[in-house]
Amino acid sequence: MAIPVFVVTGVTLRMMGGVGWPGLATEGALWFPNLTQVAMVSSYTEQGTLALDFPMGPAGFVLPLAIFAATLTSLRIGFGAAGTRAAPADDWVGQALKVLPPLLYGMTFINLWVKLQLPHCALLHWAASSAFTLGLQVSLQQPAFRAAFNLPSPKDLQELLGRLAGQQLQELEDASGSLAANSRGYVVSALPEKLVKQVSEETSSDILVVLGAQHSAQRRYREALYCLDRALQMEPGHVRAHYSRGQVFSLSGRWLDAQACFERAAELAPPGSTEKGQATYCIATAMHTQGNLAGATQAYQQAAELWPNQPVISFSLANVLLAQKRPHEARRVVEEALGMAAMRNPRAPFRQQFMQLLERIDNALSPGSQQT
Numbered sequence: 267m268a269i270p271v272f273v274v275t276g277v278t279l280r281m282m283g284g285v286g287w288p289g290l291a292t293e294g295a296l297w298f299p300n301l302t303q304v305a306m307v308s309s310y311t312e313q314g315t316l317a318l319d320f321p322m323g324p325a326g327f328v329l330p331l332a333i334f335a336a337t338l339t340s341l342r343i344g345f346g347a348a349g350t351r352a353a354p355a356d357d358w359v360g361q362a363l364k365v366l367p368p369l370l371y372g373m374t375f376i377n378l379w380v381k382l383q384l385p386h387c388a389l390l391h392w393a394a395s396s397a398f399t400l401g402l403q404v405s406l407q408q409p410a411f412r413a414a415f416n417l418p419s420p421k422d423l424q425e426l427l428g429r430l431a432g433q434q435l436q437e438l439e440d441a442s443g444s445l446a447a448n449s450r451g452y453v454v455s456a457l458p459e460k461l462v463k464q465v466s467e468e469t470s471s472d473i474l475v476v477l478g479a480q481h482s483a484q485r486r487y488r489e490a491l492y493c494l495d496r497a498l499q500m501e502p503g504h505v506r507a508h509y510s511r512g513q514v515f516s517l518s519g520r521w522l523d524a525q526a527c528f529e530r531a532a533e534l535a536p537p538g539s540t541e542k543g544q545a546t547y548c549i550a551t552a553m554h555t556q557g558n559l560a561g562a563t564q565a566y567q568q569a570a571e572l573w574p575n576q577p578v579i580s581f582s583l584a585n586v587l588l589a590q591k592r593p594h595e596a597r598r599v600v601e602e603a604l605g606m607a608a609m610r611n612p613r614a615p616f617r618q619q620f621m622q623l624l625e626r627i628d629n630a631l632s633p634g635s636q637q638t
Contacts, residue, residue: 279391283386286302298329302386304322306383334377336393338371344403461489471504478492478514509541512524525549559589566579581619584599588623588626588627588630597631
């Protein structure tokens, strides 16, 4: 309902501005006292060339560019910096989700041309809507705001929806005997009968986890998830099963699901254990891939404390700091990593990658780079 109302209101205001509705020419404010004015007027000359006129000068670009920036920010929050990569791609819905973000980004850029030619009465309506949407998105990310309105966290909501969807899909599968690939990543009736029988007869959750890892190594991700889900039915607190599920989801590009599995593994792992550090590192990797750089930075730092002297963590942390334009911190991380015992040998694994990263950091710190 909100979208039709928004469109109808916007079209109406545009028409009112176009016909010079009484009062609009004098009841504006700030730099746009005339609400019928547009930032840009485009026309064609007799020779067929495009001619542009800017009746408001630079001030006319303020509202269109503010709306443009708010829309892009809102899309980025909604999809994430790596939203297209995080979308599952094993059905037509997944394929559509991979196409949707670049399509909307492209439409936003094209729509800037339209905004520049809208009267300011319509732009004000658009700016208010964009500001409200962006403000709501930012507020919902704050724990204090969610607590004040008794709203679930994104993690709790994801788990709840996952449980409800899984329950409904299982009921459909039991009723019909067949179903397309679902949110679990597999359909029991579509799996090999031999595997289903083997898993149903297995009484050890540890063996099922190993069996899942074997299928994952052979890129049979649905079979792997089936084995791991069965292991968790037998032992819900099996840390390695949660961790392995996260690995399977990450290998198949389902980073949000992977992050949830790694978070559960880290929660269940004994304090101070290597498993807790490994799971935390994977949480950071999932966040990094989805574009949550601030969250990834914090998780990498926690992983470094839980699982110390691991060059791979230092390498990832330095990269995410550099991506946030924090080259000084990134350089300190690289220098500390190069001082690790595992990195002192010139032929040590990762050393060449660290040296290449150090060169990128130095380029970012150069005066010419800082000026640009």
